[in-house]
Amino acid sequence: MTISPKFRQALPGILAATALQLFALPSLADDVKLKLSGDVEVPPVTTMATGDGTITIKPDMSVSGKVMTSGLDGTMAHIHIGKAGSNGPVIITLSKSGDHDWMVPAGSKLSEAQYQAYKAGELYVNVHTAAHKPGEIRGQLMPPMMMAPKSAY
Template sequence: MTTTRAANRFGSTLLAMGLFAVSLSASAEDVKVTLTGAEEVPAVTTQAKGEGTITIAKDMSVTGSVKTSGVEGIAAHIHLAEPGKNGPPVVTLTKGEDGSWSAPAGSKLTEEQYQAFKAGHLYVNVHSAAHKGGEIRGQLKP
């Protein structure tokens, strides 16, 4: 009898853990992003490109990274603006090895920025010495 109860508790625990994992994955949105010069405003003619995944959780935390090639980036950000417009940076990305840029630990959007994200009004761009306003850009499309 105690073996059956232990098995039932173990099964219940596994079920609860599975449901918790599903709720965590449902609470975040992974957004694949591709960065090109054509997306910049104004457009930039460049061989540079980038791609990655940015994750925005329902608690408005931001994680993820992009990997670039063909550009010596001097800065990278997530900005607030709709497609075709430029806007202010809301998250400064951290430069890593080999053209990678990551959201620093603890990055978080405000409620206004989160609603802008849901509307498709956040973008990632990488700035270079030749294109200080941004050489490549990709809109975050939820």
């Protein structure tokens, strides 16, 4: 079998691209941007309070991140397991850092079942207040792959 000179020139690039896909991409973390509001709480809450943040979830199931709120005095904040439109149990309690900031504690990890729930879009963050103990604002953690625009084909 004879290898063409053009193929021989392209081979290093093909191998490099393959190596990147096999080794580099799986190590990338998901940086999930989220917006929290009362209208997605269950049941919905009428409030002017809002929140936003970034939660990072790595393939090793470690979790880090921060949520910032405005317009409320939060008493607790959590990551829960639960589909949009339903409530579920707490899986990670966030730590208050300042008046309106909530941090994922260092060393936080998801179980395999929780990680699969995340991949299915079934984790959410909510912030509780004295006026709304079950939660005043909420945001669903949607993996980037679920947020990608659908192809027209």
